[in-house]
Amino acid sequence: MDWTFRADAPIYTQLYEQLTLSIVAGAYAPGERLPAVRELAVDAGVNPNTVQRALSELERDGLVFSQRTAGRFVTEDAGRIEQERREIARTRAGEFLAAMERLGYDREAALALLEEMKGEET
Amino acid sequence: MDWTFRADAPIYTQLYEQLTLSIVAGAYAPGERLPAVRELAVDAGVNPNTVQRALSELERDGLVFSQRTAGRFVTEDAGRIEQERREIARTRAGEFLAAMERLGYDREAALALLEEMKGEET
């Protein structure tokens, strides 16, 4: 993992987002053990507590669970992971549509814009 | 204007965004005079400097200009306003596609999701 952080948002937030994406996109398999808090911390060059905080949120989301002395693991519930993936996608889509609406683009127009951008780089 | 602020972002940012939207969506016409800094400040219940800061950014974007003793005005360049509207829309669209891609949705799938959401509220 590259672990490069922007300055415009807390590190723990960025860790949280990147870890979520890693799990949801399948980079960590269901049931797989995650690196230890201290290990991740060294790897990312941050304080263990910062990692801890990010991981707590993943736990709150039900994407990981921890066994006090063995370590942290990705949930074995593949359905939960897929559900999370869908939820994030729907949220993003909703936010996008809302933003476009405020700009005076109705849904047709928003879709048209996306169609028109198909060939381009992001 | 309702001027209600969230707690998760600076006030000046939110002012900036809302004012931008107001201009771009045509709530303020090209050439129209904006309320004075102090007036907006009272209206929104914030410090004049906070308003000043938001307005400075609008100026940087070329959406407003100020005449030192007369007040601030929306640019008369309607093309500039439309351009800004388009830019914001394209940026949002690009961000959306990028986010969806990280989630494993290619463009087809992203569009399909939006189609599927057409009937819903945001």
Add this chain to the structure above:
DNA sequence: ATTATTGTACTAATCACTTAATACACTAAT
């Protein structure tokens, strides 16, 4: 039993950013 490795809790300090207070500058109108 001891050690090493894990997650967790608590406290404190740093640190940057936002916001506020205040004073200044300029112009038009009276």
Add this chain to the structure above:
DNA sequence: ATTAGTGTATTAAGTGATTAGTACAATAAT
């Protein structure tokens, strides 16, 4: 000339959250 209404600059203080330091707890392996 004076006043009132603009935008602007500068400085200071608050404030809140992030991050770090350090110590604790629990279990598995040796």
